[in-house]
Amino acid sequence: MNKHVKILIIGGGPAGLAAAVSAHKAGVEDILIVERDVRLGGILNQCIHNGFGLHTFKEELTGPEYADRFIKQVEELKIPYRLATIVTDLKLSDDGKTKIVTTMDEEGGLNIYDADAVVLAMGCRERARGALNIPGERPAGIYTAGTAQYFVNLEGRMPGREVVILGSGDIGLIMARRMTLEGAHVKLVAELQPYSGGLKRNIVQCLDDYGIPLMLSHTVVKIHGKKRLTGVTIAEVDDRLSPIPGSEQFYECDTLLLSCGLLPENELSGQLGVDLSPVTSGAVVNESLETSIPGVFSCGNVLHVHDLVDYVSEEASAAGAHAAEYIKSASGGKAGSDGDETKVKVVTDGGVRYSVPSILRPDHMADLTTIRFRVGSVFKDVDVVTYADGKELARLHKRVMAPGEMEQLILRKADLIADGIPAEYRITIESK
Amino acid sequence: MEHKELICINCPLGCMLSVDIDDKGEMTVTGNNCPRGDAYARKELTNPTRIVTSIVNVNGGELPVVSVKTRDDIPKDKIGDIIEALKSVTVEAPVTIGEVVLKDAAGTGVDVIATKNVGCKH
């Protein structure tokens, strides 16, 4: 027999926890969080550095402490969760209304849930060596920064001693400091792009503090070592990111950590038939963070990769509240999204890579709508301008924007529909 | 007259700060775009501090280690001493968030506390 649940949340990391708490506060108590790990909190459990929560709690917490704040709320509200449980299948019932979620876990075996609404909060994974297609041997000693972080911070083991890091994403920078503090020698961080992918604060406090060089416009072109890594060849790249012949240099090391980007884990979303954005690899969502399938919501790093967990919580709270609204409107007899209502596309150009949401439904907009976006390169002293069918709605001056940092716009409904409902909104960057 | 250069960490702009220190120790900060840059430079050059995060061993826990941090900022030049002091620390499970694992670490007057709950091994 399938079990029924009103809102099933896939993932008990920061996104899933915040979504659960907010859905509960919005009046839906029949919730189940399904978490694949043995504890709630997701990746925060291994992010033991500080710097979390400045926006949410106005204090600087470590990852586990930040997670604990939400876990406590889940416990207090008695929101049910299943740990060490994986969702193996996600599909729609024949009438398209119910979401059928199959799970497996050692204790409970195989279970099938009929959920009225689903919140996708599965997070992301790190880009692996294979996806980077780095040539060379295939020895031990090549880890993603996150795997190394797991070994050091959760198992208390060192994955290496002489370390080179490829990619200056935040986890890579954080691991440069962690490995150094725990007694390894981090030789350098190589970054393919001419700018760092990480936060400025991390460059100063994780690299500069320990004298670790950051080599911009450099990449690993060859991996050496039959059994364990013996070294890497690093080359400088030109402005098309191609290695420059003759610039190759060999660095002896036993460990290569990869911090080359994060990818939303949307395999389950794909199974369900959710429309995915080729830019973010996350779901295409509307202002309610609802995907192309009514009653399926997405938030956190599975929607698009965030750099601050505070924004994940904020976004997930919104998704949880919208999921609760969906449940309440459906049970109250009033149709939720019926597919006929007006949808306005949000298009981005001029250096804005994408926006979340990318669809706005004026009927469903709150007074304020938050639009998050990322830019494709470094911009200085520019305006982020929002247009409705060519008419300027809002202009926000930015002294600097970088691909490594998520940006946001908060738009007023009154402005968005001041002249009626447009055919499309456009967000772009203009220099003075 | 002394001259120092550093990068401001307050926002993504990452201003290159240039600091001149005269013989009396008076500082002149240039290159900053806002007052936060000035304050940051003065703090970094007179009294740079950091929160230190690490792990210590746990006996009988569901995890072999627990994450820890200094409760407050400590002087930057004490980071290594704190790590050395943590080398010999082992705590007994269960561990709860906020529990002091090392008092007055390396003479900084700052305690090191657990940042995670670690239950007992089943």
Next chain:
Amino acid sequence: MINKQIVIIGAGVTGASVARELSRRQLDVLVLERASDVCEGTSKANSGIVHSGYDAKPGTLKAKLNVEGSRMMAELSRDLDFHFKNNGSLVLCFDEADRGALNDLLSRAETNGVEGVRILEADELRKLEPNISDEVVAALYAPTGGIVDPFMLTVALAENAAVNGVEFSLDTEVMSVSKDEKGYLIEAVKHPSITNKLESDENIRIHADIVINAAGVYADTFHNMVSADKIHITPRKGEYCLLDKKVGGYVSATLFQLPTAKGKGVLVTPTVHGNLLVGPTAEDTEDHDATDTSAEGLAKVVEVGSRSVKALPSRGNIITSFAGLRAHEDGGDFIIGEVSDAPGFIDVAGIESPGLSAAPAIGVYVAGIVDGICPSEKKTDFIATRQGITSMALSDIETRQRKISENPLYAKVICRCELVTEGEIVDAINRPLGATTLDGVKRRVRAGMGRCQAGFCTPKQVAILARELGVDISEITKKGCGSGLLTGYPKDETKGGEAHE
């Protein structure tokens, strides 16, 4: 000194197939393998293709054993429970001017006795394979072509041989073979491993009545130690790109390009696990361990492979790349037989493509040679079948329910990309010739072979291996001696005051 009737050097697919055939007989057989697992050389890094047999020159051993081997593969896959799929293959002709060569292949196929081969014209071809390149004018269609899991073919053969009494000595590197009064003296070095618990290398001496040389790219080295009639093997490197399962359905048949002098060209094929595989290049090298990939090679794979289809979905979908070495002997054919000036020394050398396809037949053929030298009784208790590891990912819901009720560890997912459970990993470790390394687990149950490439499951797999093998996690390796994953404890080597100004 250890005494054995028969020693097989090498536990690749050839050595494993020979071992299994010999295990039907009442013979005392030992397999020596320098790596820490079976299937560590050429057998692990190839196209995974079961060729139908139209390619080899009529009259050669390659032609005979390929056709025989491919005919045996389906039944063997049922007996030994490994993945084999008869997906058919196409040899693409891009130019009307090359029709002659295509027709030559067709007549070769007929001479070699390959069933059902015919030439498909453009229309029929596109109905069969819609994503084929617009440049293709015609193709040779071989319905008997197939794809196989090369790891599990080898593992299954070796495991079954072990169950039937063949002894395997892994981490054992043969240093020399020399004739003595009554056979051969083999000097070898045993490298430390989790299973043999050695502290350091140990020298061992083995006497064998019969030596079977299945040493892949090293077969010439051992042959030349006992024979004046030298052979020479050139390792021929082939690089491949493996694409995500998302695009695994891009083609259904194996797409070859009309062969050139350097081999079969670059193929585009689905794998038995639903990925898309593109490769190999063909580059001769003198380095017998040169399994490194190169930027040029990988670029070439994509470039040449792209010719076969409309738009090779390589961008953003490459999950890994690898290189393998084919053992090309100067004469171009397989060398299988007792060496004329070394009685009792049997070469199974130059086993390059179609060696995987031919492997089942090679086993039978070599066992026949052994029978000629040393007749033996057949075992009455030979176990001909093997039950593989149940893949939860590929099981229907009833099978999943049943496996979970038998053992709840089959509900505990370790590798989420490939949906591999702890139950499967434990089985892979604990069965005969079980996995002792991360790579060994990966090859048997595909844990860590998915899109995250073991980013998430490495620590979990390491913990399971350590627990099942009864060692600390620090002893677990990626692929045996020297490939350790962990390097001690935090703060082991801190010195204090590390922070710089």
